[in-house]
Amino acid sequence: MxxxxxxxxxxxxxxxxxxxxxxxxxxxxxxxxxxxxxxxxxxxxxxxxxxxxxxxxxxxxxxxxxxxxxxxxxxxxxxxxxxxxLLPKDSVARTRAITWMFAALNTVEPPILDLVTANIFEGDKPWAQERTPLVKDRIRVRLRQLSSYLEGADWLDGAFSAGDLMMVSVLLRLRMSGMLDEYPSLAAYVSRGEARPxxxxxxxxxxxxxxxxx
Amino acid sequence: MxxxxxxxxxxxxxxxxxxxxxxxxxxxxxxxxxxxxxxxxxxxxxxxxxxxxxxxxxxxxxxxxxxxxxxxxxxxxxxxxxxxxLLPKDSVARTRAITWMFAALNTVEPPILDLVTANIFEGDKPWAQERTPLVKDRIRVRLRQLSSYLEGADWLDGAFSAGDLMMVSVLLRLRMSGMLDEYPSLAAYVSRGEARPxxxxxxxxxxxxxxxxx
Incomplete structure (x- = not known):
């Protein structure tokens, strides 16, 4: 089964x-x-x-x-x-990979979800045009930090892990907005994830x- | 150490x-x-x-x-x-407790964080008064579902676990808003958490x- x-x-x-x-x-x-x-x-x-x-x-x-x-x-x-x-065998590396899963879901995704809300549920509201740039700036804080952490690395912490799977999945929500392209190292990171068979x-x-x- | x-x-x-x-x-x-x-x-x-x-x-x-x-x-x-x-010994019960941690952080907390944003970072914006009720209604969707799930139970899934610790912590962000009091079973649940030594x-x-x- x-x-x-x-x-x-x-x-x-x-x-x-x-x-x-x-x-x-x-x-x-x-x-x-x-x-x-x-x-x-x-x-x-x-x-x-x-x-x-x-x-x-x-x-x-x-x-x-x-x-x-x-x-x-x-x-x-x-x-x-x-x-x-999806997880390293070494216990410290394993815990670090899980840390990145939580970072994706609880630090990076919430401001991105707020953009989904702004575009979809509040896209017709009178404040939409003025508010969306504020939402995007809150996302950029996280993208800048993540980009600066990643530098030239292929993955977040050594080999590809469940932490990368979750982070790439979260960042993919931004593809349509064009915001990923503001951070070439993040755009490349996401592309590496998408290229996996x-x-x-x-x-x-x-x-x-x-x-x-x- | x-x-x-x-x-x-x-x-x-x-x-x-x-x-x-x-x-x-x-x-x-x-x-x-x-x-x-x-x-x-x-x-x-x-x-x-x-x-x-x-x-x-x-x-x-x-x-x-x-x-x-x-x-x-x-x-x-x-x-x-x-x-x-903080986690049951039985492997299924343990995985369920961890599920509730993720539910707290990725399903219940994001709309609550949006209320924090509305009140603190956008409290002085022209849309604040009209938008806040929308944010609160999105939170109420989750509170209603959680309240309906909990019914009279003391904790989410049997004994107190890391899942409850996280869910109570997330719900405590709503204390000041008065919204918890709209759901007496949730208010009681949060109070049970706070009462733990x-x-x-x-x-x-x-x-x-x-x-x-x-």
């Missing part, structure tokens, strides 16, 4: 790979674990069957036998801990759902 | 316990591990010595011998994994720094 993840029946981004199932697909591809996908409609996200998997009505979830998880961060960490390939398979798999070839 | 954490020399909240060192202090108190604190000025956060600990110039950091960590989530998880008392010691320790008795 393969693990089963949930994904949007139709992703709001139309197949750009920004829905959080892509992070989990990517992790499963990196470790070479086949998986099954159950697609969920927006309506079904609010129904008891899905809420029994996650109280927040989100995707992805992860089911493996009688054991269910939610939160893409927790799922990726679980995959990284139970299969080979495991990412390409994950991206293709979500695209096949969201923008099937006609 | 005790582990050393960093904290603000003077917390922006004046001792309300909302700076993220409180989460780490609480975790260390729960597991009974004494710790030392190095206080850092706002200026020093941006200096090379601190940036060598964390590229994002934040507090807290965690040093234990030659091993350093940043990100309160990562530090709390490290403490929970290396000392007894380990939380009280952690709170008192940060208060002693930020509002020393005259």
């Amino acid at each position: 393969n693990p089963i993840i949930t994904a949007f029946e139709r992703s709001p981004d139309g197949g750009k790979g920004l829905a959080r199932d892509t992070r989990v697909r990517w992790a499963l591809e990196e470790v070479g674990q086949p998986y099954d996908v159950r697609l969920v409609s927006f309506q079904a996200l609010k129904e008891p069957a899905h809420l029994a998997l996650t109280p927040f009505g989100q995707i992805p979830t992860f089911e493996n036998g009688n054991f269910t998880l939610f939160e893409s961060g927790a799922i990726v960490l679980h995959i990284a801990e139970h299969y080979e390939g 495991a990412y390409r398979r994950a991206f293709a798999a979500q695209l096949a759902v969201n923008a099937p070839a006609s | 005790n582990p050393i954490i960093t904290a603000f020399e003077r917390s922006p909240d004046g001792g309300k316990g909302l700076a993220r060192d409180t989460r780490v202090r609480w975790a260390l108190e729960e597991v009974g591990q004494p710790y030392d604190v190095r206080l850092v000025s706002f200026q020093a956060l941006k200096e090379p010595a601190h940036l060598a600990l964390t590229p994002f110039g934040q507090i807290p950091t965690f040093e234990n011998g030659n091993f350093t960590l940043f990100e309160s989530g990562a530090i709390v998880l490290h403490i929970a994994e290396h000392y007894e008392g 380990a939380y009280r010691r952690a709170f008192a320790a940060q208060l002693a720094v930020n509002a020393p008795a005259s």
